[in-house]
Amino acid sequence: xxxxxxxxxxxxxxxxxxxxxxxxxxxxxxxxxxxxxxxxxxxxxxxxxxxxxxxxxxxxxxxxxxxxxxxxxxxxxxxxxxxxxxxxxxxxxxxxxxxxxxxxxxxxxxxxxxxxxxxxxxxxxxxxxxxxxxxxxxxxxxxxxxxxxxxxxxxxxxxxxxxxxxxxx
Amino acid sequence: xxxxxxxxxxxxxxxxxxxxxxxxxxxxxxxxxxxxxxxxxxxxxxxxxxxxxxxxxxxxxxxxxxxxxxxxxxxxxxxxxxxxxxxxxxxxxxxxxxxxxxxxxxxxxxxxxxxxxxxxxxxxxxxxxxxxx
Numbered sequence: 222x223x224x225x226x227x228x229x230x231x232x233x234x235x236x237x238x239x240x241x242x243x244x245x246x247x248x249x250x251x252x253x254x255x256x257x258x259x260x261x262x263x264x265x266x267x268x269x270x271x272x273x274x275x276x277x278x279x280x281x282x283x284x285x286x287x288x289x290x291x292x293x294x295x296x297x298x299x300x301x302x303x304x305x306x307x308x309x310x311x312x313x314x315x316x317x318x319x320x321x322x323x324x325x326x327x328x329x330x331x332x333x334x335x336x337x338x339x340x341x342x343x344x345x346x347x348x349x350x351x352x353x354x355x356x357x358x359x360x361x362x363x364x365x366x367x368x369x370x371x372x373x374x375x376x377x378x379x380x381x382x383x384x385x386x387x388x389x390x
Numbered sequence: 391x392x393x394x395x396x397x398x399x400x401x402x403x404x405x406x407x408x409x410x411x412x413x414x415x416x417x418x419x420x421x422x423x424x425x426x427x428x429x430x431x432x433x434x435x436x437x438x439x440x441x442x443x444x445x446x447x448x449x450x451x452x453x454x455x456x457x458x459x460x461x462x463x464x465x466x467x468x469x470x471x472x473x474x475x476x477x478x479x480x481x482x483x484x485x486x487x488x489x490x491x492x493x494x495x496x497x498x499x500x501x502x503x504x505x506x507x508x509x510x511x512x513x514x515x516x517x518x519x520x521x522x523x
Binding site for chain 1: 428508514
């Protein structure tokens with residue numbers, strides 16, 4: 222049972238990094254959502270902050286690595302100027318052409334918004350740290366940035382998975 | 391965007407930015423400028439990505455200019471310049487706002503507008519309206 226180089230990188234880009242992104246989002250979201258006075262003790266705030274820093278920083282880092290590997294490693298295989306490249310196969314059939322024209326065209330651009338928003342969310346957490354619980358406006362903004370980063374990544378991820386089912390690298 | 395001293399914040403936060411809100415006790419307020427800087431930078435990066443995406447579709451000259459890597463195509467230029475815009479604007483805004491408080495509401499509205507425009511400009515049914523023949 223072997224994985225070709227292209228399969229390996231598609232797996233890293235879509236499944237390993239995608240899975241890590243989901244995991245980091247779940248942890249960060251739960252931590253940010255429940256970071257409210259009255260719900261966390263003084264000791265709990267310090268412990269929660271450490272997890273929040275790790276979760277939000279991990280999500281931002283994973284988002285950057287995902288778009289960089291996707292754009293610079295996997296995407297060139299997708300768009301190769303050969304009749305058997307996924308792009309060529311999708312465009313050759315009128316029934317699948319929209320998967321490239323709409324799906325891939327949107328995915329390849331919208332995905333890059335996620336790391337910028339995730340970085341902003343991580344910075345809010347890193348900047349305020351344990352003071353974040355005392356500044357509920359900043360917490361809500363961090364949460365909004367975090368969820369927005371996740372939402373655009375979900376658009377890219379779902380489109381990527383569906384395109385891969387139609388024509389894989 | 392209206393700038394204020396840390397002692398006199400306004401907007402959605404009724405207390406000093408970064409100050410206590412329900413936790414009690416006096417806490418040294420951190421200016422929110424650095425956070426607003428990264429928020430706006432993310433919005434600017436998104437907007438630049440959107441503008442370049444639409445311009446690349448509308449102009450073959452821009453399309454070719456953005457073709458930094460033959461393997462990746464114009465997406466290479468769009469993303470490289472968007473990330474540069476994000477980092478440079480973050481650095482510049484951070485320096486400008488690091489000791490200041492900015493209204494949260496205005497900063498949030500600015501971020502939402504920048505990201506919304508950027509999203510529309512990266513949406514294929516929109517940018518294909520400008521497709522050059």
